[in-house]
Amino acid sequence: TFEEVVYLLWHGELPTRAQLDELNAQLQSNRSLPPAVIETMKTFPKGCPPMDALRTVVSLLGLYDPDGRDNSLDATRRKALRLTAQMPTIIATFHRLREGMELVPPNATLSQAANLLFMMNGERPDDYMAKTMDVALTLHADHEFNASTFAARVTIATLSDIFDAITAAIGALSGPLHGGANEQVMRMLLEIGSVDRAEQWIRDALDRKLRLAGFGHRVYKTDDPRAVELKEMSRELGERTGQPQWFRISDHVQRIVLQEKGLYANVDFYSASSYYVMGIPIDLFTPVFASSRISGWSAHVVEQLANNRLIRPRSEYVGPRDRRVLPIVQRES
Structure with a gap:
């Protein structure tokens, strides 16, 4: 399942039944968004691109996270879990607000995949649909050093926090040469x-x-x-x-x-x-991708933070050489 892959990415091993049950319980209990965040989402302009909304809400959640600016490894892991749990809720909330529909609260008995479809469509998906979404989330969970993952690692390497890193990753994913x-x-x-x-x-x-x-x-x-x-x-x-x-x-x-x-x-x-x-609007395909890739992004963030060095590539000048600096009065207009 997707949750097993999340555990694998975060811990390096597949979970036992007890470990998986604990992870599921933690994800299911952390899906709700702070009321203030939902109120802010209601102010988003009509026609707001979904990836812009997702980027904004993830950044906003950093203001309300109970661990605040504690950027220790343990705190970063807790933030990663909350963000992974909340990502589908952000997407579904955005969708239903823009369509003028009543919000559907998270269902604590459903998997990440089934809960995403439930909150978006307002009804429980059948088993096959939920399984297909679970497989899709699993297949998109991580894929080496793609642009968004690298952006997340570069950001966290400055010793910023995970909200900064995931916001950077979403920004990279929103570009048409990467996501979409x-x-x-x-x-x-x-x-x-x-x-x-x-x-x-x-x-x-x-x-x-x-x-x-x-x-x-x-x-x-x-x-x-x-x-x-x-x-x-x-x-x-x-x-x-x-x-x-x-x-x-x-x-x-x-x-x-x-x-x-x-x-x-x-x-x-x-x-x-x-x-x-499955009833997912086309412009939400990339946010749904992000709701899976958050597991991989956060695993990379923790890995970078645990053995950190600033990622600072060098550049090589390729312009003309031996240029003189002329006083401004001698420069051509």
Whole structure:
């Protein structure tokens, strides 16, 4: 489960049943947001980008955390647990506030994955939907030194605190060259609309030299093992929800792109249709990613803090040399 992976990232070993039960209890009891934070969220401007809201709320939570500016390892671990528990609540609260819907409080009997869907949609997800979300969160939990993880480590290495580091990570993730690929994938699928339009749409896109989201990876040069895991679940979920067309279009697109360009689908590709049929709005796909990656970010933060050195790369000057400093009256206007 995702919670087992959280424990693994934080402790280096998979939990025993007793350890997992304790972690679940701690996550479930720390999901609520301070009332003052919710009141502040109500003031966010209409049309506020979800990642901007998430970044702002995470920073704001630092003002209300019971450990304050205690940046010891133990305090940082406690803050990490609270942030991991609260991240789905932030996303669901933001969504329901902007839609003018009544807030759904966290359910202390549900897993992180099921609780996220419950708070967003207002009803308990079925077991398969909850399992698919749990797998998606697990697959996105950590992935070496990507841009957001590196941003978090650089920030905490200055001996700031975890709220600063996670805010920096969210800022990095909000950039389209890092996060947002599955949002672009889903918009592509919606534009294609049907299987019989897929081949011509893709060929036209390739002719125009468009970059197709959801394909290729800096690390994986063949199948992304995370995409392989999600693909079958996406198919099954589409059938169960009566929306099989999105998987079918995805599968057709994947075959065409592999044949024409030799590019393999990455984890963003099949997470797109999975999230969509679960009722998650497209612009919340990246915040949902963050609700998983918070486990990896926080593990990196603690690891950096435990054996810290300031991360300070050197730069090399590449401009012209031997330049004279002229008095301003001698400089051309």
